[in-house]
Amino acid sequence: MAKRFAYLKFRCTGCGACCREPLLPLTDDDVARISQRTGEPAQQIVRWVDRDGIDLDDEPEAFVRLRQGKRVMVMRQAHGRCRYLGADERCSIYTSRPLGCRVFPLSPTFTVSGKLSRLGLIRITDCPYELDGNLGAATLRSLYALYDGKRTEYHQKVAHWNRLQLGRRRQGSPAQAASVFLQFLGLPTGAASRAPGAG
Ligand code: SF4
Numbered sequence: 038m039a040k041r042f043a044y045l046k047f048r049c050t051g052c053g054a055c056c057r058e059p060l061l062p063l064t065d066d067d068v069a070r071i072s073q074r075t076g077e078p079a080q081q082i083v084r085w086v087d088r089d090g091i092d093l094d095d096e097p098e099a100f101v102r103l104r105q106g107k108r109v110m111v112m113r114q115a116h117g118r119c120r121y122l123g124a125d126e127r128c129s130i131y132t133s134r135p136l137g138c139r140v141f142p143l144s145p146t147f148t149v150s151g152k153l154s155r156l157g158l159i160r161i162t163d164c165p166y167e168l169d170g171n172l173g174a175a176t177l178r179s180l181y182a183l184y185d186g187k188r189t190e191y192h193q194k195v196a197h198w199n200r201l202q203l204g205r206r207r208q209g210s211p212a213q214a215a216s217v218f219l220q221f222l223g224l225p226t227g228a229a230s231r232a233p234g235a236g
């Protein structure tokens with residue numbers, strides 16, 4: 038049993054490797070929290086990638102219909118690394134970081150009754166972790182419930198938006214710009230707001 042869930046002892050060593058290469062999909066909740074922390078408008082926090090730019094075939098609900106095509110909202114990078122990774126290799130927005138950063142690289146499976154049944158690691162980057170921590174199954178369950186809940190809420194908003202854009206297409210109008218989608222999510226963009234579906 039203890040061996041099966043060895044990663045419950047996972048401890049991040051803070052190397053910053055996962056803050057450099059992998060693209061990080063965001064939810065509106067992530068962007069709102071970061072914007073509140075930094076005072077930056079949403080456009081400065083996010084960028085948009087297409088199907089060729091991110092391996093997200095198992096999450097089609099994350100693709101947003103925009104004027105430039107279907108795109109996923111990810112963390113904007115600077116010089117090939119997350120824009121919030123400091124020169125000291127530490128996260129400069131640690132307490133406001135996205136939920137995707139908080140759950141990485143653990144990949145748990147829970148039973149319907151909420152019992153941990155499997156615990157693996159996502160191996161998209163070299164992660165020099167240690168196994169001398171003490172996570173606890175209950176902590177992991179709460180964190181994943183929050184992570185999954187926020188992603189589901191965001192995907193519902195994306196689905197609503199995508200239906201509006203399909204309606205526009207049926208009327209011969211192009212899909213709207215990313216900035217209108219960010220306003221639709223209620224995020225600060227620094228621009229006058231425009232109604233989704235209009236113009
Ligand atoms: S790669 Fe692993 S050890 Fe390094 S910061 Fe990310 S989670 Fe922590």
Ligand code: SF4
Pocket residue numbers: 055056057061119120121122123127128129130131134135138
């Ligand atoms: S927000 Fe912080 S923890 Fe997340 S990728 Fe950026 S620097 Fe790393």
